[in-house]
Amino acid sequence: MLLRVDFGSEQPLYQQLRDQIVEGIAAGALAPGERLPSVRQLAADLDINLQTANKAYALLQGEGFIKAHKREGFVVRARDELAASAEHRREITSKLRPICAEAVCRGMSEREFARFAAGVYAAVKNGGPAR
Amino acid sequence: MLLRVDFGSEQPLYQQLRDQIVEGIAAGALAPGERLPSVRQLAADLDINLQTANKAYALLQGEGFIKAHKREGFVVRARDELAASAEHRREITSKLRPICAEAVCRGMSEREFARFAAGVYAAVKNGGPAR
Amino acid sequence: MLLRVDFGSEQPLYQQLRDQIVEGIAAGALAPGERLPSVRQLAADLDINLQTANKAYALLQGEGFIKAHKREGFVVRARDELAASAEHRREITSKLRPICAEAVCRGMSEREFARFAAGVYAAVKNGGPAR
Amino acid sequence: MLLRVDFGSEQPLYQQLRDQIVEGIAAGALAPGERLPSVRQLAADLDINLQTANKAYALLQGEGFIKAHKREGFVVRARDELAASAEHRREITSKLRPICAEAVCRGMSEREFARFAAGVYAAVKNGGPAR
DNA sequence: GTGGTCTAGACCACG
DNA sequence: GTGGTCTAGACCACA
Numbered sequence: 256m257l258l259r260v261d262f263g264s265e266q267p268l269y270q271q272l273r274d275q276i277v278e279g280i281a282a283g284a285l286a287p288g289e290r291l292p293s294v295r296q297l298a299a300d301l302d303i304n305l306q307t308a309n310k311a312y313a314l315l316q317g318e319g320f321i322k323a324h325k326r327e328g329f330v331v332r333a334r335d336e337l338a339a340s341a342e343h344r345r346e347i348t349s350k351l352r353p354i355c356a357e358a359v360c361r362g363m364s365e366r367e368f369a370r371f372a373a374g375v376y377a378a379v380k381n382g383g384p385a386r
Numbered sequence: 387m388l389l390r391v392d393f394g395s396e397q398p399l400y401q402q403l404r405d406q407i408v409e410g411i412a413a414g415a416l417a418p419g420e421r422l423p424s425v426r427q428l429a430a431d432l433d434i435n436l437q438t439a440n441k442a443y444a445l446l447q448g449e450g451f452i453k454a455h456k457r458e459g460f461v462v463r464a465r466d467e468l469a470a471s472a473e474h475r476r477e478i479t480s481k482l483r484p485i486c487a488e489a490v491c492r493g494m495s496e497r498e499f500a501r502f503a504a505g506v507y508a509a510v511k512n513g514g515p516a517r
Numbered sequence: 518m519l520l521r522v523d524f525g526s527e528q529p530l531y532q533q534l535r536d537q538i539v540e541g542i543a544a545g546a547l548a549p550g551e552r553l554p555s556v557r558q559l560a561a562d563l564d565i566n567l568q569t570a571n572k573a574y575a576l577l578q579g580e581g582f583i584k585a586h587k588r589e590g591f592v593v594r595a596r597d598e599l600a601a602s603a604e605h606r607r608e609i610t611s612k613l614r615p616i617c618a619e620a621v622c623r624g625m626s627e628r629e630f631a632r633f634a635a636g637v638y639a640a641v642k643n644g645g646p647a648r
Numbered sequence: 649m650l651l652r653v654d655f656g657s658e659q660p661l662y663q664q665l666r667d668q669i670v671e672g673i674a675a676g677a678l679a680p681g682e683r684l685p686s687v688r689q690l691a692a693d694l695d696i697n698l699q700t701a702n703k704a705y706a707l708l709q710g711e712g713f714i715k716a717h718k719r720e721g722f723v724v725r726a727r728d729e730l731a732a733s734a735e736h737r738r739e740i741t742s743k744l745r746p747i748c749a750e751a752v753c754r755g756m757s758e759r760e761f762a763r764f765a766a767g768v769y770a771a772v773k774n775g776g777p778a779r
Numbered sequence: 780g781t782g783g784t785c786t787a788g789a790c791c792a793c794g
Numbered sequence: 795g796t797g798g799t800c801t802a803g804a805c806c807a808c809a
Contacts, residue, residue, distance in 0.1 A: 267784060274484045281490035293796065312442040317579060320491065325655040325794070328796055334493060343492050343805085344502070350485050351506040353405045354478060354793050358449065358507065359412035361474050362465055363508045371475070372503035376489065376496045393587040435809050482796060529799060536746045541751035555781065567803050571782085582753065587809065590781055596755060605754050606764070609747060614769040615667045616743050620769065621674035622713065623736050624727055627769050633737070634765035637744040638751065638758050660793060697794050 256284045258292075260301050268303055272311035277320060280331055282382035287333040291321060294328075387415045389433050391424075403442035408451060411462055415450055415512035418464040422452060518546045520554075522563050530565055535574035539582060542593055544644035549595040553583060556590075651685075653694050655685045661696055665704035670713060673724055675775035680726040684714060 256279045260268050292300065297308040312329050315321045318371040319337050324330045358368045378384060387410045405483050408418060410416040423431070424440040434438075440466050445458055446452045452460045489499050518541045521560050541547040554562065559570040574591050577583045586589050586592045620630050642647060649672045653661050672678040684705070685693070691701040705722055708714045712730050715724045751761050771777055 269784085274487070277484065277491060277496065278487040281487040297463070304465060305788090307785065312783090312797090322656050323658065323797065325657075325661060327655075330656075337492055337797080340492055341800085343488070343494075345441070347485060347489065348506055351410065351503060352510055353501070354407040354481055355507040355510040356405070356412040357474070358478065359511050360408060361468050361471060365504050365511070368507050369409070369500045369504040371478070372482060372486075373496050373500040375479055376486040376499050379448050379483055379486040380496070393589075394584050394592075395587075396585065399587060400808085428800060441808095522702070530795090531799085536749070539746065539753060540749040543749040557781085569800065572780090576808090583684050588781080589793065596753065599754055602754055605750070605756075609695040609751065609764070610768055612747050612764060614772055615670065616740060617765070617769040618667070618671040618674040619736070620740065621773050622670060622727065623730050623733060625733070627773070630769050631762045631766040633740070633747075634744060635758050635762040637741055638748040638761050641745055641748040642752050642758070662793085700794060703793095 258297070258301065260303060268307050269311040269314060272297075272308070273314050276315060277313070278379060279319060281379055284382055285331050287331050289331045290324075290327050291329040291331070389428065389432065399438050400442040400445060403428075403439070404445045407442070407446060409510060409513075411451060412510055415513060416462050418462050420462045421455065422460045422462070424458050426458075472489060518560070520563065524563060530569050533577060534559075534570070535576050538573070540641060542582060544639055546644055547593050549593050551593045552589050553591040553593070554641040586587060651690070652695065653696060656711060656722060661700050662704040662707060665690075666707045670707060671775075673770055674707070677775060678724050680724050683717065684722045684724070686720050688720075690711070702743045 258275055260271055260274060262268070264271060266274075269354075276285065276291070285291070291312070294305060294308040294312060295304075297311075298305045301308075313322065314322065316329070320332060321329050322332050355368065363371070389403060389406055395402060396493070397405075407416065415422050415497075416422075422428075422443070425436060425443060428434075428439040428442075429436045431443045431503070441494055443452065447454065447460070451463060486499065494502070519643070520534060520537055522533055524530070526533060530538075538547065538553070549554070553559075553574070556570045557565060557576060559565075559573075560567045563570070574583065578585065578591070583591050584594050585586060617630065651665060651668055653664055655661070657664060661669075669678065669684070678684075684690075687698060687705060688760040690696075690704075691698045694701075705714065709716065709722070710775045713725060715725050715729075748761065756764070
């Protein structure tokens with residue numbers, strides 16, 4: 256899986272990496288048990304600092320998406336090892352609120368919005384139009 | 387409409403204000419043409435820096451949600467004055483992607499997600515469970 | 518509250534800081550809402566790197582013990598804002614197991630061990646014999 | 649006694665082995681005088697590096713849990729051959745402190761904690777719910 | 780002033 | 795080789 260990074264973005268580099276990897280897992284491009292590039296490799300490939308790569312992986316590890324494996328470096332965790340969904344729903348709600356608010360303001364109806372959200376979901380799941 | 391601010395949030399204060407005001411417009415708590423509190427008023431009420439209040443309004447103005455009135459005044463714009471939907475869709479998509487990715491990883495189905503998104507939309511539109 | 522650090526310890530510096538601060542909270546030396554020294558201050562006081570102090574605080578923040586406050590820097594969170602205890606029990610169990618095993622091997626009885634553990638608990642809670 | 653090793657754990661492999669063997673001794677699964685598998689055997693069985701197996705045994709030997717037998721052999725020591733309890737108490741205290749601190753912060757009472765610790769002790773002694 | 784991010788370069792523990 | 799830790803010094807966003 257190809258990872259890229261936009262130095263001009265206002266999003267932190269480690270966050271960009273985190274998002275791409277989560278997308279990769281969602282799309283199946285990164286299967287459970289699969290190895291991720293080593294922190295050094297990643298840093299070298301993207302020409303970023305070791306610590307930045309480190310932070311991205313640490314974040315993903317903290318969220319339960321990946322874990323450090325003694326011989327393999329970082330590997331993708333199985334889905335059933337992920338945290339409960341109660342907290343996830345709360346989190347997702349607060350992220351969705353401002354998006355919904357803007358959609359309302361711009362005249363998008365509830366149905367339209369739901370369809371649109373479903374479309375994005377599908378695109379992500381199928382590894383659709385890359386970021 | 388009551389504006390509040392959480393100093394413990396990881397979001398910048400001006401962003402919190404921006405989001406609340408957009409939500410207010412979405413829920414109809416702020417009608418087109420309605421006047422917003424002056425930056426001085428707002429800064430004093432919330433005990434925040436004047437520049438912070440300024441930045442929030444500047445942001446909203448840049449996005450087209452409000453427009454400058456007399457001097458120091460801002461009023462809510464009418465919906466049909468808002469920017470075209472093409473760009474909005476692109477923007478909303480990029481915001482939705484990481485949320486969808488995480489939802490996929492946590493085992494939420496497309497239908498579930500669409501329903502959930504619709505639920506949040508409805509809540510926001512009706513001024514539901516405030517933040 | 519006085520924080521110290523042992524450069525010769527095999528424990529990471531940030532971990533030492535984390536433990537001391539948790540102890541401080543447990544003993545009441547750090548009350549909810551109370552400010553912690555700024556990362557820069559801490560780094561300067563202990564003559565450690567900024568990033569190390571940063572990491573300690575980030576860890577504590579991730580665990581829910583403290584949070585970043587916009588004007589005050591890092592502050593202690595209220596106890597009721599801490600995560601549920603189900604996971605805590607699991608975690609504590611796995612930490613306790615090797616300690617118990619060693620106690621058994623060294624001939625300490627269950628009652629002795631329980632008393633001993635209670636003693637340490639009390640000492641920690643009352644800000645007993647500092648580390 | 650069956651030894652296993654988790655490459656995904658954050659604990660070093662040699663430490664995992666050390667802990668399991670101490671638990672085995674505590675539970676009586678490994679009796680005094682009993683011979684442990686040879687380092688070569690162990691390394692081959694668990695598919696780990698020879699040095700790793702070596703390190704685990706060296707650790708246990710240093711702590712007094714096992715002693716070198718003929719060549720390449722290790723046997724479990726009798727309990728009364730173990731080190732004095734004064735040092736053990738000091739060591740156990742420092743290990744218990746951070747656990748207690750967290751327990752206090754999470755609202756576990758002293759009695760609860762003592763009972764809980766006793767429960768873990770009993771489980772370990774009876775070879776309870778394996779790790 | 781605060782925390783947040785990034786860089787460059789180093790040493791160590793582990794396997 | 796892997797990840798984990800630490801340092802020194804820099805720039806930015808925020809309030």
